[in-house]
Amino acid sequence: MKSAVIVFPGSNxxxxxxxxxxxxxxxxxxxxxxxxxxxxxxxxxxxxxxxxSYGDYLRSGAMAANSPIISDLKKRADEGVFVxxxxxxxxxxxxxxxxxxxxxxxxxxxxxxxxxxxxxxxTDSVFxxxxxxxxxxxxxxxxxxxxxxxxxxTLQQLEDDGRVAFRYCNDNGAASDEANPNGSARNIAGVFNxxxxxxxxxxxxxxxxxxxxxxxDGIPMFESLLDRLS
Amino acid sequence: xxxxxxxxxxxxxxxxxxxxAIQHALExxxxxxxxxxxxxxxxxxxxxxxxxxxxQTAVEGMCEKLLANTVxxxxxxxxxx
Numbered sequence: 001m002k003s004a005v006i007v008f009p010g011s012n013x014x015x016x017x018x019x020x021x022x023x024x025x026x027x028x029x030x031x032x033x034x035x036x037x038x039x040x041x042x043x044x045x046x047x048x049x050x051x052x053s054y055g056d057y058l059r060s061g062a063m064a065a066n067s068p069i070i071s072d073l074k075k076r077a078d079e080g081v082f083v084x085x086x087x088x089x090x091x092x093x094x095x096x097x098x099x100x101x102x103x104x105x106x107x108x109x110x111x112x113x114x115x116x117x118x119x120x121x122x123t124d125s126v127f128x129x130x131x132x133x134x135x136x137x138x139x140x141x142x143x144x145x146x147x148x149x150x151x152x153x154t155l156q157q158l159e160d161d162g163r164v165a166f167r168y169c170n171d172n173g174a175a176s177d178e179a180n181p182n183g184s185a186r187n188i189a190g191v192f193n194x195x196x197x198x199x200x201x202x203x204x205x206x207x208x209x210x211x212x213x214x215x216x217d218g219i220p221m222f223e224s225l226l227d228r229l230s
Numbered sequence: 231x232x233x234x235x236x237x238x239x240x241x242x243x244x245x246x247x248x249x250x251a252i253q254h255a256l257e258x259x260x261x262x263x264x265x266x267x268x269x270x271x272x273x274x275x276x277x278x279x280x281x282x283x284x285x286q287t288a289v290e291g292m293c294e295k296l297l298a299n300t301v302x303x304x305x306x307x308x309x310x311x
Contacts, residue, residue: 058271059299066296095299102301104240109247149244149302183245 001229003029003045006073008064013050013086013204020206021047024222034067043081044229046073050087050142050204060103060145061091070096082126082229083198087143090190090200099193099200100158101150106143107183113142115215116181118189118203119169122162125196126228130220136173137217139203141181146202148184148191155185165190165199232277232285237306238298239270273297285309 003021007014014031022028029047030040039046054063064070070092077083077098085093093099106112115138120131131137150158158164166189170179175187182202190201205218240246246268253267275292279285289307298305 058296062296062299094301100301102299104244104302105247107245107247109251151301183247 001025001027001044001226002040002042003027003047004032004039004043005029005047005049006032006034006039006069007049008034008051008053008067008092010053010055011049011051011088013088013206016204017047017049017086017206020209020218020222024209024219025226032069034064034069036069038072039069039076043076045082045084045225046076048073048083048085048089048092050089053088053092056145059091059095061088061093061095064088064092065095074098077193077198080195080197082225084127084225085198085200086204086206087141087146087202090202091145093198093200098198099191100154101148101191103143103145103202104147104149104183105145106147106181111142111144112146112181113140114181115140115208116189116203117169117171117179118166119173119175121164121167122192122196124162125165125192125199125224127196127199127221127224128165129228130224134173136169136171137220138208138215139205139217140207141203143182143202146182146184148182148188148202150185155188158188158191159186161194163192163194163196164188165192166201166203231311232279232282233310234275234277234285234289235308235310236273236275236289236293236297237270238273238293238303239268239305240302241304244302270303282309282311
C-alpha cells in the first residue's frame with residue numbers, strides 16, 4: 001500500500017496521520033509539500049490532513065484548495081486513487097470540489113474539542129469495510145467550522161446513494177440533535193464522493209488508533225484501507 | 231484603473247449563527263426593532279484594468295473561483311473608477 005500525505009502551511013495533523021498509517025499498515029507514507037506540482041507515482045491513497053491551512057484565511061480550506069498540488073490531487077482522484085480528508089482536509093476537499101457541500105461555522109459558534117460518538121452508516125467502501133453497519137464508535141473532533149451543509153437535493157442524493165459515511169449519534173446510535181456537536185445537516189459527520197473513492201470527515205480517526213491514547217476506534221479505518229489496498 | 235468592491239454573504243436560508251449572536255448582543259445593549267442581522271465579508275480590489283465592464287467580469291470570475299463559496303454564499307460586485 002503506497003500512500004502520501006499532503007502538507008500545507010498550518011497543517012497540524014500531518015504527522016498524526018503519518019504515524020497511524022505507518023503503525024497500522026506497516027507502510028510509511030510519503031510527505032508531499034503543497035507547492036509540489038505532482039504526487040508520487042503509483043499511489044493507492046492520498047491523505048489530506050487536519051489543521052489550519054493558511055490560518056483559515058477567507059474560509060477554512062479555501063486557500064489550500066487552490067494550492068499547486070491540488071490539480072494533481074484532482075487528476076489522481078479522477079483516476080481512482082483513494083483520497084481521505086480529515087477535518088481541515090474535509091474542508092479542503094469540499095472547497096476544491098471533490099466532495100459536495102460545505103463546512104460552516106459551528107452552530108453555537110464554539111470551537112468543539114472532545115470525543116464524539118458516531119454511527120457507521122456505510123460499510124461498503126475501502127475506508128469503512130472493517131466496521132460493522134450501524135456500529136457506534138468513539139472518535140475525537142477538534143474544529144470551529146464543522147457544520148456540514150448542502151442544498152436539500154444534494155443531501156437527499158447523498159442519502160439515496162448511501163454516501164453518508166458517518167453520522168453524529170448518541171450512545172444508542174440515534175442521530176439526535178443533542179448528539180450533534182456542530183449543527184451539521186442530518187447529523188452528517190462524513191461523506192463519500194459518487195464512487196466512494198473519496199471520503200471527507202470532520203472527526204479524527206487517526207487520533208484514536210492506539211490504546212495508549214485512550215482508544216482504538218480509529219484503527220478499523222486504516223485496517224480497511226490496508227485490507228483493500230495491499 | 232478601476233476599484234472593485236465585493237460583498238460576500240451567506241445565501242438566504244443558510245443559518246448565520248454569527249449574525250444571530252450580533253443581533254442578540256445589540257438587543258442586550260438596548261437596540262430594539264432589529265428583525266435580522268446577516269454578517270458577511272467585504273473585499274476591496276484595486277485593478278489595473280480601466281474598462282469597468284471588463285473589470286466587472288474579471289472580479290466575478292474571482293468570486294466564482296475563490297472569493298465566495300457559491301455552495302453557501304452569494305456575492306455582489308461593484309466597480310467604480
